[in-house]
Amino acid sequence: MQQDVSRRFIRSTTFCFFLLLASGAALTFYPGGIFGISGLIYWLIDFPDAAISVAIMFAISLVVARLPESALTRIGLDAGDPVKLVGLMACMGLLLAVAGTRFVYHEYALSMDEWMPRLQSEIFASKALTATVSAEWRPWGHMIYDSFATFDPDSGQLASGYRPGLAALIALANVIGNGAYISSFFFAGSIILVALVTRQIAPTLPRAPVIAALLMVTSSQALVAGMTTYAMPAHLFFNLLWLHFFLRDRMIWHVVAALIGVITASLHQVHMHLFFALPFFVLLLNPLRLGPLLIYGVIYLIGHLLVIGWDSVLISETTGKTSLGSETTREILARIFKLPGVTDLSAVWTNLGRLVLWQNLAFVPLFAAYFLLMRSYRNRLVVLLLSSTALSLVPYIFLMPDQGHGWGYRYLHGLLGNLFIVAAIAWETSLANQTYTRIRTFVILLLIASPLIMFPIRGFQVSSFVGKYHQATTWVHSLDADVVIVDDFEVPIGSDIPRNSALAPERPVVMYMHTASPEDLSRLCSRYDVLVLSGEDFEHVGLRPITFTLPIVVNAHNMLLDTMDASGCRRLSTEPSESGAAQQ
Known part of the structure; x- marks a missing residue:
């Protein structure tokens, strides 16, 4: 009976994976929500990778379906010391990301989301909030610096139009090394933190932290993002760090978590951390705990007002103007907010397919196992993890259905830890024993095959794509x-x-x-x-x-x-x- 369930589960997850990717590809033709650089990356990288990934999963499913029972029981994940294993994975992740930053990404800032923090970090390094474009070049400042920068042609004042948090961290990293590598350390830190938070959420499942860390270190999206100066690796790191201190549940740690939340809000967009954190505050409402709620309320209110005021207060005070001509956060939201149409929803669906595609292929059956195979294990923190992920998707349906540049689905990058924790719990509660040995073998083979095959392929693809722009910039x-x-x-x-x-x-x-x-x-x-x-x-x-x-x-x-x-x-x-x- 269990073998029939296992075979159906493997066939179903493989088919659903294919259906997710195939439907996403079809939607790029009609109604066509993916366009521009997002569409270019999709057809050059994501679409061929989807075909390869489906082939890998299908081939392994065929192999597992034909393995005798005696072979299935011999294939397993031998657990060592979890602390040593997680530490080893963090070191491996750091080495891969550092090497990738140099040899795959060429230390280049491909998109404006990567370049603007570097531009602002250069300004911060000069001990100023804004730079002054010389009178010689001021008439053409709008041609020299992209519209993502804030430039005043009268005074010549220049600054990034982005939040200052990541730029400040890059400037600090440049003091002691090379800021281009900062995301590599966020990636390595996220490997450790996802294991730590998994242990806090599921203390009775000793191997779950190792599985969560393994999914993180073998995630192509997490690894490649660790080669960039996007804000997303920092969002992932600080989200997990916030959750770690929040779950420690003492007043001093709630103060620390609130301060981390403000730092996270300063990285890129304010809403990212708020939507991530909001579901977890339910824990402070039942039973009602006014002390921690007051801490978060006061620190978040003051901190977020300062962060939001970066474009309208700090820059304008430095230049002596009320505005530099750039839009405020409220004006930008009012301009881009709209009720989603079919095109917008199709873009979100295709990008969700990208999110799944850029993870270890074992994530697919593990995540499915949580909903389809688990019966007795119940944990309300897992419900909050899933709610946090779903809630974080909502703004993009209304504001930015497509992501432009990005590897995988960068708008949900900060939620990867949530997803990996759920998948790791599914391994421990459904597959670690001898009940579903065929599914367990299927997952183990995917865990191994996915990085061995996809890391080299994606390394070549990303290096080829980014390298063209790096060469062009160097030449020009x-x-x-x-x-x-x-x-x-x-x-x-x-x-x-x-x-x-x-x-x-x-x-x-x-x-x-x-x-x-x-x-x-x-x-x-x-x-x-x-x-x-x-x-x-x-x-x-x-x-x-x-x-x-x-x-x-x-x-x-x-x-x-x-x-x-x-x-x-x-x-x-x-x-x-x-x-x-x-x-x-």
Whole structure:
């Protein structure tokens, strides 16, 4: 009887995994919620990985279905000292992430979410809150720095438009080392913390912490994020750290947890920590505990007001202006909030498929086992973990259904610990004994095969993708000119190429074309030696030009090109010697 249940479970989870990924792929065609850089990454990386992952799971399911009972009982996870095992996994994770930062991610800040904290960290390192763009370059500041930065053309004041927390941590890391590697340490710390929190939530399940740590260290999403300067690895680390102190349930630790919550809110977006933490406050309501609630209320109120006030108070006070022209948090939310349509829901569904795809494949049957196989184990903290995850998804349905850049589903990255704890509990309560030996063998083989096969594949894919932009940035900033203009009408995600210093941009100063007006270009080209790079000029690094047909875009683009030609700008594509050198 149990063998029939096991075979049905394996077949069902494999089919559901395939169905999740196949439906996500179909939804990219219609109604098509995934687009832009998100769509590019999906079709270059996620879609082929989905085919490989389904093939792996299907092949292992066939092998396990044919194994005799005697073989099943010989396959197991021999448990050693949990503390030593978790420590070893944390060290392995740190080494992999550090090596990946250098050799896979090239220490590069690919997206604006990665670059803006580095830009602000440079400003913080100068012991200032904002930088001052020199009078020479001030008229073109909006072309030098992306719109994600806050720039005042009158005073020349410049700052990141992001929350300051991660930038401050990177600046601190730069004092003692290299801030580009900070997420590697957040990743390693998360491996330890997920085991620690699992032990707090399920103290009667001694092997669950090891399984949770194993799922973390073998998560492609967690590992690759540990190579970046996204805020998401820090969110994961601080969420788990907050939960650890919250569950210690003493007044002093609640104070510490509240302060950690404020730090977490300062990393990227304020809502991320609040939606994560909200379900756990139920524990302070039944029975009612006014002391801890008062601690969180006071510290969160003051701390979050300071964090929210970063763009409207700290920057404006430094510049002596009431506004730098950038939107406040309330204005941004009012602009992007909308009731979700079919396109938005399809984007969220596809991204949930990405979330599952970028984990160890064993996560699929383990998570399913919690709901389908477990009978006697009940823990209200697990319900809160699941509620925290579901609640954290809600804002993105209404605000940002698609994620743009990202590996896996970065908007739920801070919730990976929740999911791995639930999966680890499922292992201990449903699969650790001899009841479902076939399912247990299926999970063990997936635990082993997934990182062995997918880590090298994803390492190559990410290195290839990021490497193109790293090469492009290095090349562009080495050209012989006063100014280099990237034609980001033609270059795919050309905004990921210019990387100018916040304090003292060095020649060549690299600028975006899409933010320029004809007057900007006319004055620039008449004053400086300006080199214009078309989409074709980037083919030597593997970036193919974009073709666009929308008349309004074509006309605007042609107007800018004509202005630059008439004003004496050079085009690399019309200079045989330099163009030829570029191709080499």
